Amino acid sequence: MGGVRLLLLYDILRWEEKSFIDTARKLGVDIIPLHVPTVFGKVGDKSLTGVGEVDVALQRSVSFYNSLESTILMESYGINVMNKSYTIMTCQDKLWTTSLLVRNGVPTPDTYVTFNHDTVYRIVGNGLRYPFVVKPIHGSWGKLLALVDDEEDLRTVVEHRSFMHNPMYSVYYVQELVRKPGRDIRVFTVGEEVPVAIYRYSDHWITNTARGGKAVPAQIDPELEDLALRAAKAVGGDFLGIDVFEHPEKGYVVDEVNAVTEFRNTVAVTGYDLTRKVLEHLISVARE
Amino acid sequence: MMAKCPVCGGEVNVPDDALPGELVEHECGITLEVVVDGDLVGLKPLEGVREDWGE
Numbered sequence: 001m002g003g004v005r006l007l008l009l010y011d012i013l014r015w016e017e018k019s020f021i022d023t024a025r026k027l028g029v030d031i032i033p034l035h036v037p038t039v040f041g042k043v044g045d046k047s048l049t050g051v052g053e054v055d056v057a058l059q060r061s062v063s064f065y066n067s068l069e070s071t072i073l074m075e076s077y078g079i080n081v082m083n084k085s086y087t088i089m090t091c092q093d094k095l096w097t098t099s100l101l102v103r104n105g106v107p108t109p110d111t112y113v114t115f116n117h118d119t120v121y122r123i124v125g126n127g128l129r130y131p132f133v134v135k136p137i138h139g140s141w142g143k144l145l146a147l148v149d150d151e152e153d154l155r156t157v158v159e160h161r162s163f164m165h166n167p168m169y170s171v172y173y174v175q176e177l178v179r180k181p182g183r184d185i186r187v188f189t190v191g192e193e194v195p196v197a198i199y200r201y202s203d204h205w206i207t208n209t210a211r212g213g214k215a216v217p218a219q220i221d222p223e224l225e226d227l228a229l230r231a232a233k234a235v236g237g238d239f240l241g242i243d244v245f246e247h248p249e250k251g252y253v254v255d256e257v258n259a260v261t262e263f264r265n266t267v268a269v270t271g272y273d274l275t276r277k278v279l280e281h282l283i284s285v286a287r288e
Numbered sequence: 289m290m291a292k293c294p295v296c297g298g299e300v301n302v303p304d305d306a307l308p309g310e311l312v313e314h315e316c317g318i319t320l321e322v323v324v325d326g327d328l329v330g331l332k333p334l335e336g337v338r339e340d341w342g343e
Contacts, residue, residue: 010309011309012309012311012321012334013307013309013310013311013322014311033307035307035308035309035324037308037309038308038324
């Protein structure tokens with residue numbers, strides 16, 4: 001697998017990034033870690049960045065803005081970055097993701113949107129029923145999600161949001177509360193394959209492992225595999241972490257898609273070498 | 289190499305091949321981030337990242 005020069009874009013060196021560096025070196029891949037917070041460069045001219053000739057790049061920045069903007073900069077040099085800027089942007093915006101999924105026939109939880117604090121009350125009764133979930137359109141790790149059981153809960157959420165200065169919080173992305181069987185599924189796609197998945201068990205309605213959800217290996221049946229690949233195609237992603245709910249009436253539904261996904265808990269409980277799988281895919285992309 | 293914890297002043301063992309952005313747990317309980325400026329290697333408390341992707 002030697003001969004390939006891989007650029008690793010990162011900001012914080014977590015388990016995943018170390019794993020990519022260690023595994024790439026074992027595979028004979030020439031991996032070049034690039035610390036995004038200390039990079040500077042001219043758009044379209046990579047000489048200032050210190051980035052030499054590379055065949056392909058892997059985006060691993062934790063910060064959304066670091067990941068998106070450094071990808072755009074690298075793309076200005078003609079570097080093929082996994083995932084590409086379009087995918088990073090669409091996956092960061094939950095509404096954009098849901099829109100692309102729906103337009104491509106991928107089932108999702110019923111989702112409603114409004115753009116004003118006062119208007120959100122009008123959604124209730126016009127399709128949406130309590131309880132439901134209000135989510136920020138940006139963000140992950142299950143942060144700032146609000147479970148709304150009744151009008152009093154909604155009034156509280158609206159009041160808090162109305163005092164938040166970020167205009168993002170005047171956009172209401174509201175979803176039916178899916179009665180999950182105490183778990184959800186994190187499915188990973190690499191290229192056109194679905195190599196591994198985990199259940200995330202939790203007594204809490206938020207099941208992210210970052211919020212204490214317990215990871216357990218999951219079975220990938222043909223329906224789940226097909227769903228994950230269609231979701232990946234919808235957002236144009238190469239290496240994704242796709243969150244799937246088991247809806248009691250609709251079956252599998254895609255909740256979110258992560259374009260710079262963590263996977264240390266997945267490797268720990270499944271033993272699957274996802275790092276190597278991603279690197280092998282990158283090498284094949286570089287050689288196309 | 290040895291460095292000083294910017295929080296407690298205690299000694300911190302930083303791997304010789306540490307990269308900028310690498311995290312070092314210190315016995316005082318703080319998580320430190322490796323900072324590289326030319327040939328100089330330092331440490332700063334990890335401030336965390338506000339916008340993120342998770343598992």
